[in-house]
Amino acid sequence: MDDVVIGLEVHVQLNKLNTKLFCSCPINYHESEPNTHVCPVCLGMPGAMPVVNREAVKAAIKVALALHADIQSFTVFDRKNYFYPDLPKGFQISQYDRPLAWGGYVTIEVDGEEKKIALKRIHMEEDPGKLSYKGSITTARYSLIDYNRSGVPLLEIVTEPVMHSPKEARLFLNKLRIILEYLDVFDGSLEGAMRVDANVSIKGGGRVEIKNISSFKGVEKALSYEITRQRNLIRRGRAVRRETRHFDEANNITVSLRGKEEEQDYRYFPEPDLVPVYTSELLEEVKGTLPEMPEEKRERFIKQYGLSDAFAKVLVLDVKMANYFEEVASVINPRLAASWIVDVLRGELNYRSWDFGMAFERLKPEEMAKLLKYFEEERITEKGVVEVIRTKLDEGGEIDEIIEAKGLFAIPKSEIERLCREAIENNPKAVEDYRSGKKQALNFLVGQVMKATRGRADPGETAKIMKEILG
Numbered sequence: 001m002d003d004v005v006i007g008l009e010v011h012v013q014l015n016k017l018n019t020k021l022f023c024s025c026p027i028n029y030h031e032s033e034p035n036t037h038v039c040p041v042c043l044g045m046p047g048a049m050p051v052v053n054r055e056a057v058k059a060a061i062k063v064a065l066a067l068h069a070d071i072q073s074f075t076v077f078d079r080k081n082y083f084y085p086d087l088p089k090g091f092q093i094s095q096y097d098r099p100l101a102w103g104g105y106v107t108i109e110v111d112g113e114e115k116k117i118a119l120k121r122i123h124m125e126e127d128p129g130k131l132s133y134k135g136s137i138t139t140a141r142y143s144l145i146d147y148n149r150s151g152v153p154l155l156e157i158v159t160e161p162v163m164h165s166p167k168e169a170r171l172f173l174n175k176l177r178i179i180l181e182y183l184d185v186f187d188g189s190l191e192g193a194m195r196v197d198a199n200v201s202i203k204g205g206g207r208v209e210i211k212n213i214s215s216f217k218g219v220e221k222a223l224s225y226e227i228t229r230q231r232n233l234i235r236r237g238r239a240v241r242r243e244t245r246h247f248d249e250a251n252n253i254t255v256s257l258r259g260k261e262e263e264q265d266y267r268y269f270p271e272p273d274l275v276p277v278y279t280s281e282l283l284e285e286v287k288g289t290l291p292e293m294p295e296e297k298r299e300r301f302i303k304q305y306g307l308s309d310a311f312a313k314v315l316v317l318d319v320k321m322a323n324y325f326e327e328v329a330s331v332i333n334p335r336l337a338a339s340w341i342v343d344v345l346r347g348e349l350n351y352r353s354w355d356f357g358m359a360f361e362r363l364k365p366e367e368m369a370k371l372l373k374y375f376e377e378e379r380i381t382e383k384g385v386v387e388v389i390r391t392k393l394d395e396g397g398e399i400d401e402i403i404e405a406k407g408l409f410a411i412p413k414s415e416i417e418r419l420c421r422e423a424i425e426n427n428p429k430a431v432e433d434y435r436s437g438k439k440q441a442l443n444f445l446v447g448q449v450m451k452a453t454r455g456r457a458d459p460g461e462t463a464k465i466m467k468e469i470l471g
């Protein structure tokens, strides 16, 4: 796939902030009635004056720092002029030739090898309003507009055209999301939190831009479709036209929207209502607040908790999972905690399409620790632990009550010993068979104990005890 070249423009909502980029309207628009979080500024009324949200610039700087980008000491907002119904003032406040930061990179792992995906630039801009279509963008007869989203702080992160497969693009986006969530400026679970424009070209063909893909799976599918489409054109001796396409998520195809607009079509010029931003003071404020990032956390988990690289690598994929682990590991053996969290709890959550936020709600770290403590003390079997985890996630309840109600407390060793002796006493024939070399007679005796405990005894452990008694 080396002849394929992919670049991404990722629009990230800084959706953990309280207010919009240029006014004080709240940004949590997902659960509000349409057009309720608006004011003259974000509605684009003539004469309304924007004021830069300092916290938004700080959040943007935080991201740029974490992405190893070169933050500019002086950055300017520009008007990007175009008409679209979601943009009532006829221009979007964005950044052009003096963006917040240049360069930077994101490290991904492709088939076991590390690769740095180089970034071109990072800039701030305002989100336009949101159009909803009845049906799809291509078939709808009308659209509705909600301006609650208008003015939500966006960060546009542009990569160099350095990716060569849809898979690399997906890995890049996954890693970017992890980093943004670590920084606590971004909640990726919200609809529209990350939207991607993907550029793709094949050697000899024109560059095609696929606009506004709203899921990572969508990006991978749109790119795969587009690469196949372009290859087929080239194979048939036809030209790949330079154009903008839309990804039709329902049908997994891309459709032509328009010929590609050129930069000069936007008539960029500096926004006269905003002063340039000098970043040095903000940068100093932000520097001290940068949290531990995934790679550092992984190193620390290995050192501090004695985890294997494999476990540490998985745990840091999600900052919530990493925090969950640390809380459990503060009470019980960290390696035991890591293996249960990575191998079992993560799977159970995935199965329910939940993240570790739900684990914090349904099976609190201290409850998980308590359960694993029982396991360590052999008061509950492995199977029992899994059953309690599932019950806690689906039905809730108290750990002890669940174990009691389901009869999951393991039977004490002394009780097993007593039942073994009883089985030996009641089955002299089997004992004789065993002593004369018929090894399968042991299974029969163990079976008697299993029957007496209704399957709650551990068969391996019981067999061991039985053998000891039989000498």
Ligand SMILES: [Zn+2]
Pocket (backbone or CB within 6 Å): 020, 023, 024, 025, 037, 038, 039, 040, 041, 042, 043, 151
């Ligand atoms: Zn507003």
